Amino acid sequence: MEQKKQHDQLTQEKTSAALAALQLVKDGMVLGLGSGSTVKIFMKLLAEKVKREGLKVYIVSSSYDTSILAATLGLIEVSLNSFTPDLSIDGADTVFPDKSLIKGGGGCLLREKLVNYYAREYVIIVDHTKLRAKLDGPLTVPIEVHPMSYSQVVKALRETFNAESSLRVFSEKKLGPAITDNGGFLLDATLKWSGDMRILEEKLKSLPGVLETGIFAIKKPSKIFVGQGESYTVIE
Numbered sequence: 001m002e003q004k005k006q007h008d009q010l011t012q013e014k015t016s017a018a019l020a021a022l023q024l025v026k027d028g029m030v031l032g033l034g035s036g037s038t039v040k041i042f043m044k045l046l047a048e049k050v051k052r053e054g055l056k057v058y059i060v061s062s063s064y065d066t067s068i069l070a071a072t073l074g075l076i077e078v079s080l081n082s083f084t085p086d087l088s089i090d091g092a093d094t095v096f097p098d099k100s101l102i103k104g105g106g107g108c109l110l111r112e113k114l115v116n117y118y119a120r121e122y123v124i125i126v127d128h129t130k131l132r133a134k135l136d137g138p139l140t141v142p143i144e145v146h147p148m149s150y151s152q153v154v155k156a157l158r159e160t161f162n163a164e165s166s167l168r169v170f171s172e173k174k175l176g177p178a179i180t181d182n183g184g185f186l187l188d189a190t191l192k193w194s195g196d197m198r199i200l201e202e203k204l205k206s207l208p209g210v211l212e213t214g215i216f217a218i219k220k221p222s223k224i225f226v227g228q229g230e231s232y233t234v235i236e
């Protein structure tokens, strides 16, 4: 019962944050969409708004999961190669005070980074549990790696960052490593870091075999909407 109450409270906060981001949507926009439970709430609200107000919006998706929901909701998907999103809306697993993020809890980091990075602007929508007061270790960072090199990357992460990494596996109805939308494997690397997150992002990315990291620090969101009950606060 306590768990259900907490779940409902977090859903309310995600909805409040999503409603705040929805106010930024204008007719004719191309919207980048991240992935995850908060983005799903946003998408449902978006589809209602589009219908209610007769808007034309186009979406650029960051995962099969988001594309499937978009199709179900009747949102029109276009490609990142053909369109630059005016605005991208995404969730996050951890938000630091300097607006750097850790993402990839659902394994969608690579396409999310493409959509957010190439959008003119991106905003983040989260419930309050995602906020972390201090930018210091230990951090657990999702890392997408090429399957051919995952164990070499594990070694390199240990040597370079003293990191312990585990290979993410499917938990239900499929044995073996979790395969991303891009055919990659996922590592969850736990490491200590207290400096500039942009440097960590760059250093991790420089290891051959690392396709993308869950650290989003080089391009930061313009705004982070944090749900607080039926209201929200904005980190700018």
Ligand SMILES: O=C[C@H](O)[C@H](O)[C@H](O)COP(=O)(O)O
Pocket (backbone or CB within 6 Å): 034, 035, 036, 037, 038, 039, 090, 091, 092, 093, 103, 104, 105, 106, 107, 108, 109, 112
């Ligand atoms: O891989 C998943 C994405 O990075 C999500 O945006 C992130 O995990 C946050 O998801 P949620 O809104 O479900 O907490």
